[in-house]
Amino acid sequence: MCLAIPGKVVETFVHEGMHMARVQFGGVTREACLDYVPETQVGEYVLVHVGFAISRVDEEEAQKTYAALAELDQLSELDAPVVDEAPGTGSTTGSRTGSRTGSRTSS
Amino acid sequence: MKYLDEYRDGDIAAKLVERIKRAQTKPWVIMEVCGGQTHSIVKNGIDHLLPKGVELVHGPGCPVCVTPLEMIDKAHAIARRPDVIFCSFGDMLRVPGSDGDLFSIKSQGGDVRVVYSPLDCLKIARANPDKQVVFFAIGFETTAPANAMLAWQARQNGMTNVSLLVSHVLVPPAIEAILSSPQNRVQGFLGPGHVCAVVGYTEYEPLAARFHVPIVVTGFEPLDILEGVLMVVEQLESGRGEVENQYSRILARGGNQPAQDLIAKVFEVSDRKWRGVGTIPRSGFQLRADFHDFDAERRFNVHAIDTMEPEICIAGQILQGIKKPHDCPAFGNPCTPQHPLGATMVSAEGACAAYYAYGRHLKDADLVMIGANGHGHN
Numbered sequence: 001m002c003l004a005i006p007g008k009v010v011e012t013f014v015h016e017g018m019h020m021a022r023v024q025f026g027g028v029t030r031e032a033c034l035d036y037v038p039e040t041q042v043g044e045y046v047l048v049h050v051g052f053a054i055s056r057v058d059e060e061e062a063q064k065t066y067a068a069l070a071e072l073d074q075l076s077e078l079d080a081p082v083v084d085e086a087p088g089t090g091s092t093t094g095s096r097t098g099s100r101t102g103s104r105t106s107s
Numbered sequence: 108m109k110y111l112d113e114y115r116d117g118d119i120a121a122k123l124v125e126r127i128k129r130a131q132t133k134p135w136v137i138m139e140v141c142g143g144q145t146h147s148i149v150k151n152g153i154d155h156l157l158p159k160g161v162e163l164v165h166g167p168g169c170p171v172c173v174t175p176l177e178m179i180d181k182a183h184a185i186a187r188r189p190d191v192i193f194c195s196f197g198d199m200l201r202v203p204g205s206d207g208d209l210f211s212i213k214s215q216g217g218d219v220r221v222v223y224s225p226l227d228c229l230k231i232a233r234a235n236p237d238k239q240v241v242f243f244a245i246g247f248e249t250t251a252p253a254n255a256m257l258a259w260q261a262r263q264n265g266m267t268n269v270s271l272l273v274s275h276v277l278v279p280p281a282i283e284a285i286l287s288s289p290q291n292r293v294q295g296f297l298g299p300g301h302v303c304a305v306v307g308y309t310e311y312e313p314l315a316a317r318f319h320v321p322i323v324v325t326g327f328e329p330l331d332i333l334e335g336v337l338m339v340v341e342q343l344e345s346g347r348g349e350v351e352n353q354y355s356r357i358l359a360r361g362g363n364q365p366a367q368d369l370i371a372k373v374f375e376v377s378d379r380k381w382r383g384v385g386t387i388p389r390s391g392f393q394l395r396a397d398f399h400d401f402d403a404e405r406r407f408n409v410h411a412i413d414t415m416e417p418e419i420c421i422a423g424q425i426l427q428g429i430k431k432p433h434d435c436p437a438f439g440n441p442c443t444p445q446h447p448l449g450a451t452m453v454s455a456e457g458a459c460a461a462y463y464a465y466g467r468h469l470k471d472a473d474l475v476m477i478g479a480n481g482h483g484h485n
Binding site: 002003004016017018030031032033035036037038047050051052055057061064065068072073074076077079080081082083 | 146224230249253256263301305363
């Protein structure tokens with residue numbers, strides 16, 4: 001569980017003083033805290049560990065790493081239930097299973 | 108799948124293996140520190156691709172595996188309370204304590220919840236003001252910024268119904284303990300990539316110098332691991348003992364400074380007990396005095412719980428690279444992922460679980476080639 005998962009920042013917002021983002025991982029979008037990589041912009045890729053971005057990565061590296069993690073069955077933390085996400089952002093996780101060949105890994 | 112195919116290209120792997128064979132003239136024992144690396148090595152059969160003179164042994168870098176039994180028992184004592192919502196990462200649910208696991212407490216009516224992020228606990232606490240929300244804050248340095256933020260936010264927002272059961276461990280003191288042991292066989296290390304993305308690798312430099320041992324900070328993908336092994340072997344063969352960074356596309360020497368700043372505000376270094384290993388001095392984090400109000404051990408008075416490890420499980424020796432899973436008489440029978448005796452059989456990053464998942468409990472385990480489908484995978 002020390003592995004961090006790369007995802008694309010699709011939206012940023014401030015919640016209770018924290019820089020937050022919606023980050024897209026394959027077919028799943030989850031919230032992540034950007035306080036540790038505050039310079040991150042929408043459209044960029046970050047490595048996320050338990051809801052916190054710890055490093056920025058380029059798109060090609062993100063694609064490679066995501067594919068490798070999928071291959072290693074190391075994406076299960078994304079399946080943890082969503083807890084009452086921020087207002088207006090919905091609360092649907094969808095299913096990661098079967099969505100890995102979506103836009104991220106096929107491009 | 109373009110990138111995956113490119114990255115796991117068998118030709119590149121074969122060339123790296125050939126370079127390792129050419130570089131290696133003497134037998135060497137190399138430890139991969141991170142459980143994610145262990146999983147990748149076993150799944151892809153990387154240890155079988157290497158020349159016989161290069162032995163990989165598996166290190167302590169699986170946080171679920173090294174969380175001591177007494178801390179699991181403290182978690183269970185708290186989780187059984189009717190006034191508590193106990194939150195944990197999913198990996199911890201099936202880790203056996205002295206009497207069952209968190210999953211069994213949940214089935215007996217305990218409110219045990221799996222969370223994605225420590226920050227979820229803030230939302231749960233706000234939605235349940237009449238309950239105490241306790242987070243099982245385990246992990247290595249990679250997870251420390253997330254757990255630190257939970258404590259920081261709870262204090263900033265004056266939340267009285269949030270606390271953390273902290274069982275945080277650190278990699279460099281574990282490496283030091285392994286190298287200092289009279290039983291040590293390890294001559295070089297693949298360092299943990301994502302741990303170093305947070306804290307950098309300056310702390311490894313005095314270790315490499317003092318023990319004259321190569322430490323190559325390495326990623327977890329098959330080609331990363333092969334390249335890391337090559338860099339360690341080249342250092343060993345040329346008599347060098349330095350820190351090198353195989354994973355420079357992800358991390359720099361200094362790591363993530365904002366994350367380190369918040370860790371330092373919330374946590375301080377303390378002695379920690381490691382499951383199966385015992386206490387290692389200054390090998391973990393505890394909450395600083397400013398945050399004692401958020402310390403679940405104090406809030407629920409579970410300090411006195413002290414548990415002995417079961418004798419049959421040899422996880423402690425496996426985590427130090429002294430033994431391998433199939434050296435254990437219980438491996439595969441009776442100890443399996445369905446009925447684990449120790450935590451290394453629970454987490455996917457534990458050496459025993461990885462060996463079991465990829466058929467290493469069978470005799471004459473087949474060679475698993477890079478690029479082949481996961482043979483023997485359940």
